[in-house]
Amino acid sequence: MRYFVLAAMALMFLYCTKPQKTPYLTLKPEQDLNGKVELYRFDETAHLFDRAIQAEEGHWEFVKDSVPEGIYSLHINGEELASLIINSTFPATITGHFQANDQRLSVSGNSETKALWKCEQLAQEAAYEIQQLVASRPDSIVAEEFVFVKDSFYTAINAIINKKARDINRIANNHRNTLLPLLAMQFKAGNHYLFHPEQYADLYYETSNQLQNRYPDYWPVKQFATHVDSLMNRSLFNAITKEGRTFPAISVPDAWKQEVRLDSLISQPTLFVIWKSDDAASRHITGQLMRWTRPYRNQGLQVCLISMDNDRDKWLSAIKEDRLAVLHLSDLNGDTSPVLQQLGLSAIPYLLLTDSNRIIVKRTRELDDLSTALRQLMKN
Incomplete structure (x- = not known):
């Protein structure tokens, strides 16, 4: 009987002295946390990786044998609270207010997350x-x-x-x-x-x-x-x-099907507008183009519109409607026009501003974005 008691006491001693797992992440909230405290890992989707257990003194601990490096997200009661990068530094501790509308958090033991x-x-x-x-x-x-x-x-x-x-x-x-x-x-x-x-x-x-x-x-x-x-x-x-590069040496026909080499046009500052008559964004630009460029045209700016239309009548009608009294070019091949590829463009409208040496000084899709570049260009 005595040996049985001694054996039982030895087992209890071993159990009580058995080392407990060290949490890789501890939360020390400054207010009571109730509900689920979870950690999600981002892979193909964000998936639940671990759920914290409540320890003494109101602390919450995440304990797991293996924690792979990755991007994680801390959730409190189903609500995402903070992003973390878990690398190789363990353990880490986060303290503060774990509330979505009052995120005053600090982290120690994890410099990447900090x-x-x-x-x-x-x-x-x-x-x-x-x-x-x-x-x-x-x-x-x-x-x-x-x-x-x-x-x-x-x-x-x-x-x-x-x-x-x-x-x-x-x-x-x-x-x-x-x-x-x-x-x-x-x-x-x-x-x-x-x-x-x-x-x-x-x-x-x-x-x-x-x-x-x-x-x-x-x-x-x-x-x-x-x-x-x-x-x-x-x-x-x-x-x-790209801005800073020389404008490509390509040819585009005019309204009378005469080929015009674009590089030969550029002997003065030139604004090329790549547009289409039935494209709303294009017409927004052409609708204000003449008024907007007037002071710059008076200073020597040349404007050339290159259309991606495939209907000659619609193209000419839009020119008349917007009173676009400038040079117009189009091969009338529409969206299959090689001009887009030759200019390295995948969408319309686009505006390309060059100086008199054929250097592209501004590339944009918004007319107003040209202001600073135009003023500087015409000043010089």
Whole structure:
């Protein structure tokens, strides 16, 4: 009997002294948490990875034997609260207010997530600053001042975006061997990309290669790589008429089917408008084109419209309706016109502004975007 008691006591001692698993993530809320506390991992879809258990003193702990690197999302009662990057640093602790409308969270033991939250904060600051800037715009503007006022807003918004992009990129570079650069490339401030795909195409390409080398089998990385491949193909295509390049030497027939070499036209600053008579966005531009360009045409700007129409009568009718007293060209092949491909364009309308040396100084789809470039070009 004595041996039986001793054996039982030994077993109890071993059980009580058996080391417990260390949680890889602990939450220390500053208020009571009730309900489900879950962690989702992003792969092809966001799927439930782990569910926290409530420990002593109101702490919540995530405990699991194996935790793969990846992008995770913390959910409280089914509501997404924060994004995390779980790398190789364990354990991590998050403290603060775990409420959707009062996210004051801090993290220790996970520098990648700390950096991610700083980047997210910068993106939110950019959105707020842009919102405040737009809210300060006057309700009414004298017509003569509209272009200049609008230009100042574009300049101010771009300054905000560029500054935040530099700050975020600096942080991402300090964590280049993690998944942070992947998330940083996708940040937006409202409807503004902080890293616009066309402007930062080289950075997208560099980031994709770096991620594929480190995380070749992680689905979000493979998906990003596919997006970047498409972007690079498009960028190479678009580069034909990229700002700073020489305008392509191509020919397009005029209304009398006489071939006109576009490069031979450019002996002075020239604005090419690629449009179509039954395209609403195109007609929005042509409807204001003559009035909008008048002061620049008086200073020597040449305007040439290249139509993607396939109906001669509709094309000529639109020219008459919008009183477009400028040079017009079209091969009347419509959407199958080789002109689009020769100019590296995949959509209409487009505006290409060149200087007198055939160098493209501005490429845009909005007439108002030309203001600064035109003023500078005509000044010189």
